[in-house]
Amino acid sequence: MLIMSLLLKQVAGRANFIFAQSSVARSESLRLYSTPAFQYLKTELAGEKKNVALITLDRPKALNALCNGLMKELSDTINNYEKDEGVAAIVITGSEKAFAAGADIKEMQPNTYAKCILGNFLNDWTRVAHCQKPIIAAVNGYALGGGCELAMMCDIIYAGEKAKFGQPEIALGTIPGAGGTQRLTRVVGKSKAMEMCLTGNMISADEAEKMGLVSKVFPSDQLVSEAVKLGEKIGTHSQLIVQLCKESVNTAYETTLQEGLKYERRTFHATFSTADRKEGMNAFAEKRKPDFKNE
CATH class of the missing domain: 1.10.12.10 (Lyase 2-enoyl-coa Hydratase, Chain  A, domain 2)
Incomplete structure (x- = not known):
């Protein structure tokens, strides 16, 4: 009887352990990536109901230039927030100085045509565009080159009053490679897209709003909170x-x-x-x- 009693206690203890593990797993599945550790991003859950995922690009010394490491982290983060049933919308932002000042030129500089083709360069940079959940770009400062393209991959763009948009790749002897000639043309029309892509000139937030590239313009210090409010509004629906x-x-x-x-x-x-x-x-x-x- 003593042996049987000990066995029953062991089984019960194991069952409780398994139940506790499954409970933790269920709890963690509700808030994937709530406490991540990234090199190039900061993430948090925002809004009154904590149902808006806020992703902040965080390469301040490089003006948030988009390197492969940052884009891999962004892709992984989107994957997990997309699976999180508690997240209704996603906001992507940068700093007041730069949303993203372009792709990382030093990282791209050694590339060759063969390496680009064989490695399918930039193919995995479009995860944002394929996310099922609504994504809002909150753009302060510079959104140039890849930064402008990243903003255009989002569903809605809100801009700070000092934001600058542009596709300056022409000055580097290349062209946009992540949708700059395609998405921009569909949004602002052929003439404006040609002007921006062929000159490399930047446009202001007000110009971007008039052209339809940006939905609304806000004071810089109110931009992120307004984007989160928009996400919350979307979150009130099915x-x-x-x-x-x-x-x-x-x-x-x-x-x-x-x-x-x-x-x-x-x-x-x-x-x-x-x-x-x-x-x-x-x-x-x-x-x-x-x-x-x-x-």
Whole structure:
């Protein structure tokens, strides 16, 4: 009986240990990357409900120049926040002096054509553009070259009043390589995109807003908090429907009008199979706030 009693205690103890481990795993899965250790980034959860992920580029001595290490950390961070059900939106920002002053020229300088082709250089720099969750760029200071391209990969750009945007690659004997000639043209039109890419000239935040590159301009010290507020506003809606809506807008950006209209209509139809569409319309009819379950 004594041996049996000891065995039962061991089994019970092991079961409690496994349960405790699984509880910790579940808890950690709810807040992936809440306490990361990075070389080139700072991350935190912002907003009243801590449901907005704030990623700060942190290479101050290099004006946040985008090196491979920084982009790898950014990609990994996006991967994890995308899986975190508690995160409704993501904000990417830099310092007041620079969002990102371009790609790291010293790192790129030794490259050859063969190395670029065989290594598919810059192919893995586009993770931000493929994120399912909304990403807001909060741009203070310089957003040049790769920095401007990174901002354009985001879904919405808010700018500080002293922000500067530009594609100066032409002065280095090369061209934009991460979407500068493509996304910029779609946003501001051929003439303006040609002017920026062929001269390398910078434009101000006010010019960028007039051209449609930037959604809104704020005083520099209010920029990040305003971007977080925007993320919080997005977070009040069904995350399921937000993701479907983002996909539909991106389809307009990337396809013909007729293809886009068909995609939008079918996606609209698809929302009628969700519990959140039913809850949203019921709440409207009953004059109350909806309680979305992301289902």
